[in-house]
Amino acid sequence: MNALTPIQRDRGLQRLRRLTFGATAGALVAVVGVSYVAAASYAGKSSATAASTTTSTTTTADSSSTSSSTSLQPTQAPTTGSSGSGTVTSGGS
Amino acid sequence: MTVALKSWTALGTSVHVIATDADGLGRATTAVGDVLEDVDTAYSRFREDSELSRLNASPGRTVRVSPLLATAIDAAQRAARLTDGAVDPTIGQAIRVAGYDDDFSRIAAQDGPINLRAWRVPGWQAIRFDRRSRTVLLPPGVELDLGSTGKALAADLAARAALAATGAGGVLVSLGGDIATAGTPPAGGWRIHVTEDSREKPDGDGEVICLPAGGVATSSTTVRRWTRGAAVLHHIIDPQTSLPTTGPFRTVTVAAATCLDANIASTAAIVRGTAAIEWLMGWGLPARLVENDGTIHYIGRWPDPSGIAA
Numbered sequence: 286m287n288a289l290t291p292i293q294r295d296r297g298l299q300r301l302r303r304l305t306f307g308a309t310a311g312a313l314v315a316v317v318g319v320s321y322v323a324a325a326s327y328a329g330k331s332s333a334t335a336a337s338t339t340t341s342t343t344t345t346a347d348s349s350s351t352s353s354s355t356s357l358q359p360t361q362a363p364t365t366g367s368s369g370s371g372t373v374t375s376g377g378s
Numbered sequence: 379m380t381v382a383l384k385s386w387t388a389l390g391t392s393v394h395v396i397a398t399d400a401d402g403l404g405r406a407t408t409a410v411g412d413v414l415e416d417v418d419t420a421y422s423r424f425r426e427d428s429e430l431s432r433l434n435a436s437p438g439r440t441v442r443v444s445p446l447l448a449t450a451i452d453a454a455q456r457a458a459r460l461t462d463g464a465v466d467p468t469i470g471q472a473i474r475v476a477g478y479d480d481d482f483s484r485i486a487a488q489d490g491p492i493n494l495r496a497w498r499v500p501g502w503q504a505i506r507f508d509r510r511s512r513t514v515l516l517p518p519g520v521e522l523d524l525g526s527t528g529k530a531l532a533a534d535l536a537a538r539a540a541l542a543a544t545g546a547g548g549v550l551v552s553l554g555g556d557i558a559t560a561g562t563p564p565a566g567g568w569r570i571h572v573t574e575d576s577r578e579k580p581d582g583d584g585e586v587i588c589l590p591a592g593g594v595a596t597s598s599t600t601v602r603r604w605t606r607g608a609a610v611l612h613h614i615i616d617p618q619t620s621l622p623t624t625g626p627f628r629t630v631t632v633a634a635a636t637c638l639d640a641n642i643a644s645t646a647a648i649v650r651g652t653a654a655i656e657w658l659m660g661w662g663l664p665a666r667l668v669e670n671d672g673t674i675h676y677i678g679r680w681p682d683p684s685g686i687a688a
Contacts, residue, residue, distance in 0.1 A: 304432070344416040344446050344535055357460055357643055358635035359662045360592030362679030364567065368586050372569040373379035373394045375631060376576035377598025378554030 381564055388414045389422070389529070390481050391554030392576065398564050402544030409543035410551055413536040420446040421524045422448060423470070424481050430522060436469060437518040438552075440506075448512040453506070453638060455525045458502035461646035463617055470501045470521025472620035477606050478613055491607030496619040525613070530595055530641030533558035537637075552576075558593045558637035572666060574600050574629040585683055593637030597644040598629040614648050625651030629668040632658065633680070639663075 289297070382400035384407045386393050395410050397403040423429040426612035429447045441511065443451070477492055505522070529626040533551050537558035540549040548561030550568050555576030559568055566588050573584030576596070580586075587594075599622070602613040616623045630647040634640035643663050647654035655677055658665045664680035676682040 299480045334618045336628050340430050344413045344539065355460075357661045357663060359664075359678075360633055360635045361590040362414055363570075363587040363594075363633050363681060365681040365683060366566070366569050366586040366588035368571060369569060371383060372394055372565065372571050372580035372586060373383075373396065373550065373552045373557060374555060374571040374573060374578050374580055374582075374584075375552070375578050375596045376555045376573045376578055376592045377596055377601035377629060378391050378556075378576040 389418055389532070390424075391529070392552070393554075394550075394552040395536075396550040396568075397453075397540070397544055397547060398549070398562065399544050399547035399579070402547065402549075405543040406540035406549050409539040410446065410536040413539050414532060414553075416446055417528070417535075420444055421450050421528050423523055423525060430524065430587065433514060433516065434521045437516050437520065440513050442511070442513050442516045445512065448507075448509065448514075450524050450531055451507055451514060452509055452529050453536075454522070454524050454532050455502050455505065455507065457527045457642040457646075460642060461677050463501060463505040464646040464649040465526060465642055466499055466502050466617040467522045467524055467527070468502055468504060468520050469615040469617055470523040471519070472499055473523055473613065474521070474523075475620070476611050476615065476622060478602075478611075492611075494609070494621060496621055499615075499617045499620055499634070501617070517531075526597075526641060526645050527638060530556045530558075530593070530637040531551050533637040534593065556593070556595045556637050556641055557589075557671045559589065559591060563590055570594055572596065572631050574598050574668060576601070587633075587681060589633060589657045592633060592635045593640045594631060594633050595637055595641035595644045596629060597641070597648050599623065599648065600628050614645065616649050623649050623651075624667055625649065625654075627651065627654065627667050628670050630654070631666040 380400065380672050381396050381398050382403040383394060383396045384403055395407050397406045422428040423430060425431060429443055433443065435567040470643050476494065500520045504517055504520050517520060533553045533556045536617045537549055537551040537560040540551060541560040548559065548563050550557060550559045557570060568589045569586055570589055571580040571584050573582060578584060597614060599614055603610055612622045614623050625648060627648055630644040632640045632643040634643060643658060647658060647667065650657055659677055662678060664678040665676040666680050
């Protein structure tokens with residue numbers, strides 16, 4: 286392996302510094318960009334404008350409780366039956 | 379398989395809980411009672427201190443609501459989207475103006491005249507609701523009524539809570555005829571007597587079906603009727619006019635994967651009128667529709683007692 290001259294070594298160091306600066310600047314841009322996207326995705330309200338009427342409840346009611354489906358979901362078809370114990374009535378109320 | 383049943387009254391309507399595991403009935407009823415208490419606190423229209431009443435009293439302000447009320451509003455908006463606005467939660471003012479402004483037991487006793495006018499309700503798009511932050515802003519003039527989807531949602535939530543409490547078998551919860559099931563059904567399915575008035579005894583007029591899973595809901599203009607002057611009114615409001623519906627069907631029963639979806643479909647069918655048959659068939663939902671003259675239509679995979687498919 287040939288030894289580098291001082292000029293070659295200085296040029297190599299300069300190139301390394303440019304690459305390091307470029308990588309740092311690129312990473313910074315990426316961090317800012319991702320932060321912006323994250324902030325836009327989780328829009329919130331200022332606490333100064335959001336009044337609260339939240340009531341403490343124990344009922345679990347996450348979004349899956351309401352079937353977030355974009356269609357009305359059918360079920361297995363009912364069959365004809367006969368009245369007996371455990372029969373309940375479905376009617377208007 | 380024997381089942382155990384307990385009945386009581388809550389939210390101004392009848393409550394029935396059935397458990398296939400008789401030993402678990404007590405835990406199931408406790409769980410259902412807890413859910414109904416939470417529902418009453420969150421979105422009763424007849425309690426001044428409910429979250430919904432306070433929200434309706436705060437037009438123009440952004441309000442953060444509880445997870446349960448957020449879920450109920452989310453469900454109501456989904457109903458409106460899926461029915462093109464036939465089931466709309468912004469009928470709050472309309473139903474109040476029509477005279478249904480108190481618990482129904484006190485409504486029926488009043489009979490003074492009333493001034494009604496036709497106008498289109500603000501529409502569900504007017505609600506500014508952010509699901510993630512659970513914040514709601516109602517513009518002035520917009521009042522929410524979650525009565526229709528809210529009761530069916532409560533039945534679904536109660537059935538799930540009851541099953542979790544029993545830990546085994548299956549449970550059925552009926553809230554005023556809106557029926558939700560969870561878990562393993564009894565042999566042959568859940569026996570449901572389908573009629574026009576949920577106060578009918580199970581051996582009264584109507585038909586019995588066996589439901590393997592999911593929910594059943596019935597919407598009817600024959601109940602919760604009241605009189606003002608010469609006008610006979612009922613509780614199903616057409617969002618296009620703000621007035622009680624006047625379509626050809628007086629009662630519609632639908633089976634679906636959840637009680638909520640069944641209720642959305644049955645209520646929308648009453649509002650949509652004749653167009654409801656094609657609409658229900660498009661969703662693949664079994665349904666039983668009763669015309670104002672008593673003629674019954676069975677559509678989809680609803681069992682026709684005569685054996686003739688519609």
